Amino acid sequence: MRISDALDSVRPFFSFEFFPPKDEAGFEQVRRTVEALRPLRPAFVSITYGAGGSTRERTVALAKQIAHDIGLTVLAHVTCVGSSRAELRALFDDLTRSKIENVLALRGDPPKGQTSFAPAVGGFAHASELIAMLHRSYDFCIGAAAYPETHVEAASADDDLRRAKDKVDAGASFLITQLFFDNDRYFDFVRRARAADITVPIIPGIMPITNYEQLARFTAMCGATIPPKLLVELEARRGQVDAVEDLGVAYAVLQCTDLLARGAPGIHFYTLNKSPATRAIVSALLAASAWRPQFDAAHLLGTRYS
Numbered sequence: 035m036r037i038s039d040a041l042d043s044v045r046p047f048f049s050f051e052f053f054p055p056k057d058e059a060g061f062e063q064v065r066r067t068v069e070a071l072r073p074l075r076p077a078f079v080s081i082t083y084g085a086g087g088s089t090r091e092r093t094v095a096l097a098k099q100i101a102h103d104i105g106l107t108v109l110a111h112v113t114c115v116g117s118s119r120a121e122l123r124a125l126f127d128d129l130t131r132s133k134i135e136n137v138l139a140l141r142g143d144p145p146k147g148q149t150s151f152a153p154a155v156g157g158f159a160h161a162s163e164l165i166a167m168l169h170r171s172y173d174f175c176i177g178a179a180a181y182p183e184t185h186v187e188a189a190s191a192d193d194d195l196r197r198a199k200d201k202v203d204a205g206a207s208f209l210i211t212q213l214f215f216d217n218d219r220y221f222d223f224v225r226r227a228r229a230a231d232i233t234v235p236i237i238p239g240i241m242p243i244t245n246y247e248q249l250a251r252f253t254a255m256c257g258a259t260i261p262p263k264l265l266v267e268l269e270a271r272r273g274q275v276d277a278v279e280d281l282g283v284a285y286a287v288l289q290c291t292d293l294l295a296r297g298a299p300g301i302h303f304y305t306l307n308k309s310p311a312t313r314a315i316v317s318a319l320l321a322a323s324a325w326r327p328q329f330d331a332a333h334l335l336g337t338r339y340s
Contacts, residue, residue, distance in 0.1 A: 035107045036175040037136045038207045040077040041235050047300025048074060048316055049109070049237070052307050053082040054092035061096065063307070068100055070309040074316045077300065080109035080138060080210075094125070098132050109177060110134050113142025114164050118156035122164070126172055138177040138210065139164045139201075151187075162200040169205025178206035180236060182214045182223040186257045191226075199232050208234050210302050213241040213252065215285075216261050217292050238293050241304040242311040243282025246272050283311050287318045294319070 041047065050071055055064055068079060081097045093110060101108045110129055112122065129137065141161040144151045153159040158167075161178060168176050178201040181194055188194035198209065209232075214220055220238050227236060243249050246268055253260060260268070264285060271277040290301050301319075303312045 035078075035135070037078055037107070037109060037177065038175050040107065041208060041299055044077045044300075046294065046319065047077045047237075048319075049078045049080065049300065049302045050076050050305050050312060051080040051082065051239075051302065052096070052305060054096050055307075061099070064096065065099065065104075067305070067307055067309045068104055068106070071305075071313060071316075072104060072106065074313065074320070076106060078107040078109050078136065080302070081111060083111040083113050083140070083142070094128055094132070097129070097134055101132070101134060107136065108134055109136040109138050111138045111140060112164070113140045114153060114158040114161065115142035115144075115151070116154050116157075118154055119158070119167070120156065122157075122167075123171075126168065126174070129174075130172065135173075135175055136177065137168060137174040138179070139168055139206070140179055160197075160200070162197070162204045165201055165204040165206050175208075176206050177208045177210055178202070180209040180211045180223065180227075181257075182211050182219040183257055183259060185212075186255075195226055195230055195232075198227065199230055202232050202234055206234065209236045211236065211239045212256050212258065213239050213304055214258050215264060215289070216259065217289060217296070219259075220293065220298070221296065235299045237300055237302045238298050239302045239304060240286055240290060240293075241306070242286045242315060243268070244279045244306070244308065244311050245275070246278050248306075279311060283314050286311070286315045290315060290319055291322070 052064055052068065055061055079100055081093050081100070083093045097108045097110045100106050112125060126137070139161055141151065158164045165176055165178060168174055178198070180198050181188070184191045184194045185197070188197070202209070211220060211223070224236050241252065252258070267281055268278065271281060293301065303315070305312045
């Protein structure tokens with residue numbers, strides 16, 4: 035199914051993100067994780083793509099397995115990093131032959147050890163360029179990234195918003211946000227996006243907190259902030275692995291309930307290849323019917339989607 039169609043028809047709308055394992059032995063573990071989440075009927079499963087194309091072959095292989103063997107809709111991540119236009123076209127031809135219909139088109143982070151992004155020889159410098167090529171030459175449903183707290187390399191929030199609009203104007207039909215923990219940041223971004231005539235669905239990306247040190251690394255890399263009250267509770271549980279995960283699950287349930295009730299079109303979970311926390315969160319949301327909005331999402335500047 036094309037994700038744009040799923041956004042029109044699937045409620046509640048949940049999706050799960052995985053990264054390809056480092057070796058063949060890890061494939062079975064990821065497969066078991068996907069199978070454990072399958073009963074929750076995700077709208078799609080996304081597969082990430084390593085810096086410099088380091089996991090490109092595993093990304094495609096895992097996408098094929100999930101789509102063909104497990105039967106779930108797949109969103110394959112592709113970045114500009116380390117690939118020429120010809121190499122990217124070969125990848126997209128492979129995805130097309132494999133009947134993968136959805137692509138998340140990203141510029142990508144600089145490879146490890148590099149401080150700034152440099153396009154490959156004959157490659158793309160911006161995600162919007164990659165999206166334009168995909169929109170012009172292929173029939174994928176194209177997604178792109180958005181940053182409620184502004185991309186770490188952006189000159190300003192307005193500059194970051196302009197880049198999001200460039201991606202939509204180039205052919206992206208939905209946006210998935212970077213992780214965040216303050217819902218007001220998401221809804222403020224949505225309001226500014228609508229004012230800038232960005233009308234596509236903006237799916238909030240949520241990472242359940244399961245590890246304090248890991249959380250610190252991720253937020254440092256992407257610039258996401260942790261609300262002061264949540265930080266106090268996390269600090270009080272530092273070193274208590276189970277207590278941190280329990281708090282993370284509880285906080286994510288509250289966060290997702292609020293997002294859905296206020297009109298978000300769904301939730302995209304960064305699973306970190308683990309199923310228990312995500313399964314607990316989604317099960318709680320389903321049990322509480324928490325996706326049913328208290329008012330029409332059209333309240334957000336008169337648009338159909340948030």
